[in-house]
Amino acid sequence: MLKKQLDFIRSKTDFIPEIAVILGSGLGALADEIETQCIIDYKDIADFPVSTAPGHKGRFVFGRIENKNVVIMQGRIHLYEGYSPQQIANPIRLMRLMGAEILLLTNAAGGINSDFHIGDLMVIDDHISSFVESPLVGKNDDEIGLRFPDMSEVYSKRLRDIIERTAKEEGTEIKSGVYLQFRGPNFETPAEIRMAKTIGADAVGMSTAIEAQAAKHCGFEVCGISVITNLACGISKTPITSEEVTETADRIAPIFKNLIKKSAGNF
Numbered sequence: 246m247l248k249k250q251l252d253f254i255r256s257k258t259d260f261i262p263e264i265a266v267i268l269g270s271g272l273g274a275l276a277d278e279i280e281t282q283c284i285i286d287y288k289d290i291a292d293f294p295v296s297t298a299p300g301h302k303g304r305f306v307f308g309r310i311e312n313k314n315v316v317i318m319q320g321r322i323h324l325y326e327g328y329s330p331q332q333i334a335n336p337i338r339l340m341r342l343m344g345a346e347i348l349l350l351t352n353a354a355g356g357i358n359s360d361f362h363i364g365d366l367m368v369i370d371d372h373i374s375s376f377v378e379s380p381l382v383g384k385n386d387d388e389i390g391l392r393f394p395d396m397s398e399v400y401s402k403r404l405r406d407i408i409e410r411t412a413k414e415e416g417t418e419i420k421s422g423v424y425l426q427f428r429g430p431n432f433e434t435p436a437e438i439r440m441a442k443t444i445g446a447d448a449v450g451m452s453t454a455i456e457a458q459a460a461k462h463c464g465f466e467v468c469g470i471s472v473i474t475n476l477a478c479g480i481s482k483t484p485i486t487s488e489e490v491t492e493t494a495d496r497i498a499p500i501f502k503n504l505i506k507k508s509a510g511n512f
């Protein structure tokens with residue numbers, strides 16, 4: 246299946262990306278600003294999962310950011326859309342086969358850490374994926390990766406340092422912390438957020454950890470940035486809405502886009 250999908254991509258473009266980027270909810274606008282060389286809609290790729298979430302366009306955008314060749318997923322695939330963890334791994338593996346060696350994951354997340362404010366950016370140091378099934382369950386393809394891959398440094402220290410250094414150079418404040426993935430699509434209860442805090446999560450969301458697992462398995466150097474679009478349930482004084490998530494993402498977009506571009510240039 247992957248081979249067929251790669252052949253299809255190659256029939257459209259011979260572009261070799263160095264960096265793969267996945268843009269989270271409300272953060273897709275970055276892809277409209279790069280020097281675009283080619284766009285491929287997910288729906289045109291055989292057996293490929295299609296994004297159905299609000300604010301997720303559902304296409305690969307190939308182009309240049311700073312001095313780097315990038316492939317951007319403008320729109321990701323979520324568990325809550327009904328896709329399996331194995332389907333979520335598909336685009337990751339395909340981008341690796343296209344030639345990308347670095348994966349930058351981005352997402353909108355609810356803040357749990359009491360030092361976090363709405364609109365903060367957070368470099369992902371590590372994740373908790375224990376509430377969702379691993380994308381590596383099932384028969385292992387030894388050509389893709391190991392049966393039992395190590396997860397001691399999913400988010401590359403080298404890339405985290407570059408992001409933090411770049412943020413400093415750009416005068417952008419950035420926090421760091423642990424991201425916890427729940428299934429969604431409902432936001433969490435206050436009790437779930439208390440539990441998440443107790444077990445060490447700084448931010449919570451409905452994506453990313455599965456993608457990072459699949460990416461680590463297939464040999465990507467991985468990093469991630471969360472936009473804290475709201476305070477998590479029970480910490481927030483008001484009910485959480487997807488409008489609040491998108492509004493914050495829109496507001497932070499200029500700073501976020503600048504940090505992604507400059508970091509990618511420094512990778």
Ligand code: HPA
Pocket residue numbers: 353354355356432433449450451474475476477478485490
């Ligand atoms: N919870 C889960 N996912 C999210 C949140 C949240 O509070 N904010 C943005 N994505």
